[in-house]
Amino acid sequence: MSDFVYHASSTAPVNIATLKYWGKRDKDLNLPTNSSISVTLSQKDLRTLTTASCSSQFTKDTLWLNGSPHSMDTPRTKQCLNDLRTYRKELEASNEKLPKLSEMNLHIVSENNFPTAAGLASSAAGFAALVSAIAKLYELPQSASDLSIIARKGSGSACRSLFGGYVAWEMGSEADGSDSKAVQVATLEHWPDMKAAILVVSDDKKDVPSTSGMQLTVQTSDLFKHRVEEVVPKRFLQMKEAILKKDFETFGELTMKDSNSFHSVCLDSYPPIFYLNDTSKRCIKLVNLLNEAAGKIVAAYTFDAGPNAVIYYLQENEEIVLGLLHKIFGKLQGWENVDTAKLSIIDGFPVNLIDESWSSGVSKVILTEVGDGPLDTDEVLVDLKTGLPKN
Amino acid sequence: MSDFVYHASSTAPVNIATLKYWGKRDKDLNLPTNSSISVTLSQKDLRTLTTASCSSQFTKDTLWLNGSPHSMDTPRTKQCLNDLRTYRKELEASNEKLPKLSEMNLHIVSENNFPTAAGLASSAAGFAALVSAIAKLYELPQSASDLSIIARKGSGSACRSLFGGYVAWEMGSEADGSDSKAVQVATLEHWPDMKAAILVVSDDKKDVPSTSGMQLTVQTSDLFKHRVEEVVPKRFLQMKEAILKKDFETFGELTMKDSNSFHSVCLDSYPPIFYLNDTSKRCIKLVNLLNEAAGKIVAAYTFDAGPNAVIYYLQENEEIVLGLLHKIFGKLQGWENVDTAKLSIIDGFPVNLIDESWSSGVSKVILTEVGDGPLDTDEVLVDLKTGLPKN
Structure with a gap:
């Protein structure tokens, strides 16, 4: 060429x-x-x-x-x-x-x-x-x-x-x-200390693709209209304000409630759509127990159109949030960059509830944080002689 | 005495x-x-x-x-x-x-x-x-x-x-x-040919008791008010009419939709309440696949505040409804009074989707039907000499 x-x-x-x-x-x-x-x-x-x-x-x-x-x-x-x-x-x-x-x-x-x-x-x-x-x-x-x-x-x-x-x-x-x-x-x-732990959940079944799932919900859910007309508009303003105020407790509560609400209207579709499985439900329970032990919201789960849990938390609570996650999911891939010696289980957490079964269904942990938008790079994936991919 | x-x-x-x-x-x-x-x-x-x-x-x-x-x-x-x-x-x-x-x-x-x-x-x-x-x-x-x-x-x-x-x-x-x-x-x-198959689902976790679950939903679900004020009143009239007309398709659709709606508002509670587990979800899928194969609603699931499936169907469709259930759950207790030789799998059912895993989590089948209200009986459970239970 x-x-x-x-x-x-x-x-x-x-x-x-x-x-x-x-x-x-x-x-x-x-x-x-x-x-x-x-x-x-x-x-x-x-x-x-x-x-x-x-x-x-x-x-x-x-x-x-x-x-x-x-x-x-x-x-x-x-x-x-x-x-x-x-x-x-x-x-x-x-x-x-x-x-x-x-x-x-x-x-x-x-x-x-x-x-x-x-x-x-x-x-x-x-x-x-x-x-x-x-x-x-x-x-x-x-x-x-x-x-x-x-x-x-x-x-x-x-x-x-x-x-x-x-x-x-x-x-x-x-x-x-x-x-x-x-x-x-x-x-x-503005708020650089937002962290995210992603629990990748294995799923044997094929989910309803989100595009067709959305349409089914719009067409069949009796609760959906109320969600979009009444619930979300208020939550949108409240969540923007929580972000501007760096108010994690409000941000976290709204995040969890909106995840629940979204999966509710999926379940209210006809036939119902399920993205959360029993593993996802254990992740929700884990976050709830952690917040109860902390006496405030230190971690907030959210689930997209699939069973993976994304758990938001602040840097200042990393020790207790990752402490708990490491206790349960420590054997999985994803802890390479964490100084696990610094982690601990929060006082008052009912550790007796946790057994081997809690880690089942989760295949991998991804620890990440809030980040930048699109970035320029000098890396070039096209072979400029052939016009084809380099690899 | x-x-x-x-x-x-x-x-x-x-x-x-x-x-x-x-x-x-x-x-x-x-x-x-x-x-x-x-x-x-x-x-x-x-x-x-x-x-x-x-x-x-x-x-x-x-x-x-x-x-x-x-x-x-x-x-x-x-x-x-x-x-x-x-x-x-x-x-x-x-x-x-x-x-x-x-x-x-x-x-x-x-x-x-x-x-x-x-x-x-x-x-x-x-x-x-x-x-x-x-x-x-x-x-x-x-x-x-x-x-x-x-x-x-x-x-x-x-x-x-x-x-x-x-x-x-x-x-x-x-x-x-x-x-x-x-x-x-x-x-x-008026409508004596209503049958019910109950799939008793084993559940290791303790559910949220229904009284406290209800209160949590009333207090925290943003979708709940819409359900009780807008969705249910219409459905109530439609379902009564379907019963009076013996219109199983409408009755079944409303039944399934209302079960979905109820579990939706549970999930929309904060923290969310889950009564359906992965086994319950497979039961729902099974009924949906059966209805798809039949080209109409021949079976309708409903779930109370727990994972058990109750599947309503009409006597005229017993052969195909129980045919499918027997194929999957035939090894469980509950088939004593059924002439299983008369059962069959409906044409067009994707039997290839069904494997051993579909029966897991269900412990027992109870086959029953619509029945009478309270009845007088001569049986006496009290020992009339002692005033204590006979047994």
Whole structure:
């Protein structure tokens, strides 16, 4: 390949919602029935790295994900590319010297630093990295919120991965989705001591995919409308305020209540949808017992559309939160960077309740924390001679 | 004991709600936050037999339940006895010839024909039999609905066990509970071909008792108010109509939806309450797959405050409903009275999905059907010489 290959790389984070997105008011545009809030997790532990490249020699848009070719011929991906090319065209129209990248095909190479199969919202990081890398390649002047609208069309919750720290996805009201975008509630620096322990739960059954699950809930749950119209709007304001005040007790209580509420409307669907299993339920019980022993909320669980538990806690409570988790899950992978000698079981915890069975069903622990939004990187995953993935 | 021992015996049935009672507006009077509906189950399979006796020689009110003495000194039991004695006093006041039974202490002996531990609403049958036996002993002229108000004070859902067939508990609106009573929606004879298969699920954990669970839901669930104010009142009318029309498809759909809704508000409580476990979820899946294969609703699950599945179906579909259940649970106790040669798996059922694991967690099958309300019996559990239980 003699022709020049334009390229740019970005990384993007996973985010785990503390106020859940569940339900679309427009399926094609991924417009939600309620606003949501999430914490962006550190890319040291969980991130997607994407190189976007284009060249006049490339014959079609192509994506490689973790080494395997993937179709870009899906309506959602096409919508993202189309929006990005439209912005690039505007730039090119305003400055004739710019190369006509919008007319070239794209080769995208993307890699996660965590197993996709773990059910860890990889599509959010994936679409955020895709949009960020192409926006960088195209040198687009658009803001992160503007880009979040594009990422949203790829995968709803991906819009929240365009920011670091604490992020809200404002549902908006326009029919075309032009005001349904992510905004930053608070930066990483505002409240840097938020930690997250992820308990990866093995699941033998295939869950209902979230897109079809959402639609089933919207169509059949009698409680859903009340959740989105009455419960979530209040909780949205309360949670933003708790973040701004760095009030973990309120933040944690709202987080747990919203996870419960989301799984409630899944169960109220017809036929019912279950994402929590008996292992998930033990994780909930564990957090409740810990908070009872502490006499306040020091840990808050939340569950997405799957059985994995994400437990948020503050740095100042790491000793007792990880102390308990290490006692139960200490034999699993994930403790490499923890000084376990410093951990302890909180006084008053009913340790006699805990036996071998409590660790069953959990396959792995991921210890992470609040992190940055998409980052530029010099790493290049595309072989600039062949236009194919390096590995 | 030389003195005369007055005595009378009654049996009373278990009922399993198809529209659930969950939430009290008055804890002392057991006044519910919503009306409910149930099917009374046959006493051939599940019943409490109670002998009520009284004598001037008895020194205090005493209850023996399944051979063990139990305190009658609880506020609920005392309220029941007080109400029944008040009615008896009225009778005695109007007819001087009547013996003053209201002034004598009671010896009550009660036996279930099923294990109490199975979590099968034994308190409903228990209080219904207690009230029926004493009302018979006292020769009270009150109607079954009047007596249901007394049984309700003992255990809310007990009021529905005062009738056979299809029963509604009308929540009422009076502060003293005088209009919160059971009424018969339809007799056993109106729709006699309703069957019920109970899958008794073993549970190692202690559930949240229903009284404290209800209060937690009332106090903490954001979705609960919507359930009782908007969802249940409509469903109550629809379910009564479905029973009157003998429309199993509608009845079954409403039954399943209301079970889902009840467990949703449990999960939406804070901390969340879980009564369904992974075994319960497999039972739900099984019923859904069966209905899909049948192309209509031929079976309807419902779960009370525990993991046991109760599956309602019509006699005309027994071959395919029990065919499937027998394939999975055929090794368990409970098939003694079934001609299993007549059973078959419905065409199109994905039998390949079913493996050994599907029967795990279920300990026993109870096959029963709609049945009568309380019945008089000549059986006497009290030794008339000693005033103590015969056994």
